[in-house]
Amino acid sequence: MIVVKSDYEIELMKKAGLIVGDTHNYLKKYIKPGITTKRLEKLAYDYIISRGATPSFYHLYGFPGAICISINEEVVHGIPSNRKLKEGDIITLDIGACYKGYHGDSAWTYPVGKISKEKEYLLKHTKEALFEGLSVIKDGVHLGDVSNAIQKYAEKYNLGVVRELVGHGIGNKVHEKPDVPNFGTSKTGPILKAGMTIAVEPMLTLGKRYIAELDDDWTIVTEDNSPSAHFEHTVLVTKDGYTILTKR
């Protein structure tokens, strides 16, 4: 069942989303060559706690970090470590915060210093794919319309669409029904209703769409080692459109 949230729940989700957006803004200025991903994680942890929330991903399904940090060919679920960022890397921060039992979830890929033209292209068009998907959301549309808009945009720009990982409903659990794939057919799937809250999150690659898991049992990488980007917002479906809850 897809939960339609009450006004009270939506208020809490707006607060959780705001904290997630603010955490991104706070961390952004620390993304520089030389900083370790462990240090970024600690900054995120302390900031989220200071706002009266808790990091949603800490120990979620056993994940050993407060946020997910994935670099270059890493798609998702990178574990914070002593690895230092290098000029030319791209880094995805996937941040979740839980406020009074309700979650916000947003991933964003950032450049580290100056990056290649190819990586710039990947970041630009993955972000745009997210907004293409969001643009069709309103009460009464099929979820497949959202998926299809993302896929069509990504394929137009020759980017690989990761299929094994998808967006999701979100509320008092990080992952709720429905799945929100980044590929699909218009006029299929569940119908969105005002009051539903979903996380839309295209994960696109510069190469082929296939992925693999590293030996740490968490980090997902592209099979061909091509760079990957990931942009995600938690949104509220409204009568005429949508409201971004994890705004910057």
Ligand code: MG
């Ligand atoms: Mg996320």
Ligand code: MG
């Ligand atoms: Mg998510």
